[in-house]
Amino acid sequence: MKLTKDEVLKTISSTKYTPATLTELAKKMKIRDKKDRKVLRAILKELTEGGKIIKDSRGRYLIPGENISTGHIQFSRKGLGAIVYSDESEQIYIGAEDTGFALDGDRVLVEKHGKFRDLPRGKVIKVLKRKREKIVGTFVTRGLFAFVIPDDPRIKYDFYVPPENFNNAKPDEKVVVRITRYPARGRNPEGIIEKVLGTADDPAVDLPSVIFKHELPEPGWFPDEVIEEARKVSREPSSGEKRKRKDFTKDKIFTIDGEDAKDFDDAIGIRKLPNGNFLLGVHIADVSHYVKEGSKLDKEAYERGTSVYLLDTVIPMLPFELSNNICSLREGMDRLTLSLEMEITPKGKLVNYEINEGVIHSVRRLTYNEVNHFLQGNGDSELHRKLDVLKDELLMARELAKILRDWRKKRGSVMDISSREAKILTDNNGRVIDIIPQERGESEVMIEEFMIRANETIAEIFAAQGLPFVYRIHEEPDSDALLQLKNYLEAIGLEVKIPRNVHPKVLQQILEKTKNHPLHLSIERVVVRSMKRAIYSEQNVGHFGLASEAYTHFTSPIRRYPDLVVHRLLKRLMKKNTFSIEEIERYEEVLPKIADHCSKRERIANEAEWDLLDMKKVEYMSYHIGEYFKAVVTGVTKFGLFVEIPEKMISGLVHISTLDDYYEFDERANILIGKHRKRTFRIGDELTVQAVRADKTTMEVDFVIVEEEKKEMKRNKRVKASKRKKRPR
Known part of the structure; x- marks a missing residue:
């Protein structure tokens, strides 16, 4: 008879069971055969790593108590402790002193005791399974000893490297270290240098460092069997397949994307109906036609x-044969789509919709810049010739986008926050020469509004029927976060009422009222x-930021697995x-796992993008040490001020010393107060700062505040130098 997990768990859960070692448990269960003992082990x-049972310090197995939880630990970047996301979907706060020898991402056993604000507080009592096998960092020497300082600030240990494991690494080089010994009581973590990436200050090293750090695939790499499958399915649509679908090829359908985009997974078409309503078509690449559930392509896409x-490098979810070719809605090519047509009134109300498997023929591949220039009345004659075929559609799209945006505002959406991105300009050697903030123009907002409406429409269909689904949810802010917001607003002189059960309209009104505030x-x-982070979930709790009762991701199946x-x-x-009863049962089992996995993969992708x-x-900043910048205080702590240079979107620290x-530090008011001069620093203060340190090893930028006298001296020196240059020789 084959030994099962259920049998072992039943034995250990029994009221007659006393904690036993492996040998003792084998005797209790009358297991004598060596093979069966191996299966038991x-x-x-597996049960220990899963947290179903625990192994105590004497090697005995037992069921954890009610105050014991298992989950994955996630450390804060600023060293302020960690959060364990438990298997019961509970968040447990772990103070910095209670994290034991866990590393970020490890699966841990936690004993809960007391509260920390709104969260249960806990202590790591055992690491069940290590997540990381390798670490990326900077190789440094200290006397006769050598260490690797991790790039990831959430890893608080330096890794000792014995001389025989240097692998020709030199000081200040970025390396990949394979962990050979994890931290324990009285024992430092150790490792072997597995790969030398290059010197830490070499711009070319940054990309591979981030890729190794986050354990991402190399750009362009896919397993051979996945590439082979991609080649087989990447065939132009047959006439037979096209005949099965609704034909949109005679309609004026077009794409609007970034200048460098190559994977076009959404296209739009728009026209006015005789009744005065808009008919908006949102046509999404039919990736599911090519990527079948359970295929090698599907499994690889799920893992990613x-x-x-x-920056300018993409690590795609799907091979280029699909993402940049057969699935991409390229200009002048017949492409298969899942097409959603929505009838929307001039007041923004959705009154009808239709969904079809379609085939389109995009008439134009437009860029955001081109459309923005056109809508602003700018651009040369060549641009106007290119857009002439779509002139009426673009003006109509602008009109509808404004209607949808106003509709969203009325219900209280707070997602109109200006989301600026930074564009990094580099020279031929990859060296940064400038950083330019990028603002969203009319065309970006237009496409965003259409995609939001499409996502909501699809989500509402499933929510209305109560069928299993993958939602994009955004939970309400917790009370502690709202209290901090209230304290901040009061600290800068704004009296606001924020109810405990806040509606998004409250936050929208705060933003509206302060639109012209400095x-x-x-x-x-x-x-x-x-606000909390948006995630994927099989449970529909709505989308707080959008003030939406049901929301999903439907519009980007080339690059997001949940959309697929x-x-x-x-x-x-x-x-x-x-759905049949069997389908409902299957989806109820698999969709929570898919949602959780995709939320984690999205987080890793975001962190990699932010890190680079x-x-x-x-x-x-390392090229601009000694220079002065206008900055704004973005955070106040007991150890100093966090400041940002708005025009470069660069943050750093002014240390209190x-x-x-x-x-x-007045914690309640969130301000620093000078003991003698009574000068006060608070969030929002505008300062002139001087860059004094920029360290790529620790990813830290330090500033000092420049007083008016120093600025005046600097100006005088520049004037004198200028006069000397002008003197005739």
Whole structure:
């Protein structure tokens, strides 16, 4: 008879069971055969790693108590402790002193005790499974010893490297270290240098450092069997397949994307109906036609979860044969789509919709810049000739986008926050020469509004029928975050009422009222920080930021796995009008796992993108040490001021030790107050700062505040130098 997990768990859960070692448990279960003992050992290991049972310090197995939880630990970047996301979907706060020897991402056993604000507080009592096998960092020497300082600030240990494991690494080089010994009581972590990436200050090293750090695939790489499958399915649509679908090829359908985009997964078409309503067509690449559930392509796409955009490098979710070719809605090519047509009134109300498997023929591939120039009345004659065929459609699209945006505002959406991105300009060697903030123009907002409406329409269909689905959810802010927001607003002199059960309209009104306030960008920043992160979930709790009762991701199946799953669910519903009991049971089992996995993969992709951007910002500042910048205070702590240079979107620290007085931190008011001069620093203060340090190893930028006298001296020196240059020789 084959030994099972259920049998072992039943034995250990029994009221008659006393904690036993492996040998003792084998005797209790009358297991004598060596093979069965081996199976028992494997089952015990799996149950321990899963947190179903625990192994105490004497090697005995037992069921954890009610105050024991298991989950994955995620450390804060600023060293302020960690959060364990438990298997019961609970968040447990772990103080910095209670994290034990866990590393970020490890699966841990936690004992809960007390509260921390709104969260249960806990202590790591055991690491069940290590997540990381390799670390990326900078190789440094200290006397006769050598260490690797991790790039990831969430890893608090330096890794010792014995001389025989240097692998020709030199000081200040970026390396990949394979962990050979994890931290334990009285024992430092150790490793072997597995790969030398290059010198830490070499711009070319940044990209591979981020890729190795986040364990991402190399750009362009896919397993051979996945590439082979991609080649087989990447065939132009047959005439037979086209005949099965609704024909949109005679309609004026077009794409609007960024200048460098190559994967076009959404196209639009728009016209006015005789009744005065708009008919908006949102046509999405039918990736599910090519990527079948359970195929090698599907499994690889699921593992990746999302495409990752690292400045000018893309690590795609799907091979280029699909993402840039057969699935991409390219100009002048027949492409298969899942097409949603929506009838919308001039007041923004959706009154009808129709979904079809379609085939389109995009008449133009437009860029955001081109459309923005056109809508502003700018651009040369060549641009106007290119857009002439779509002139009426673009003006109509602008009109409808404004209607939809106003509709969204009325219901309280707070997603109109100006989301600026930084564009990194580099020379031929990859060296950063400038950083330019990028603002969204009319065309970006237009496409965003159409995609939001499409996503809501699809989500509402499933929500209305109560069928299993993957939603994009955004939960309400917790009370502690709202209190911090309230304290901040009061600290800058704004009296606001924020109810405990806040509606998004309250936050929208704060942003509206402060639109012309000199600290508006800072207020926006704090409002964003007060809100939770959007994730995927099988449970529909709505989207707080959009003030939407049901929301999903349907519009980007080339680059997001949840969208691909939504397409499959939608196609099944279109064919049968409902799900069978067997389908409902299967989806209820698999969709939570898919949602959780894709949320994690999205987080990893975001962090990789932020890390590379931060590296480039630190690099830029390293070329500008000693220079002065206008900055705004974005955070106040007991150890100093976090400041940002708005025009470069670069952040750094003014350490308290560099200030002109002894400063005390008022936590409630979130301000620093000088003991003698009574000068006060608070969020939103505008300062002139001087860059004094930019360290790519620690990813830190340090500033000092420049007083008026120093600025005047600097100006005088420049004037004198200028006069000397002008003197005739």
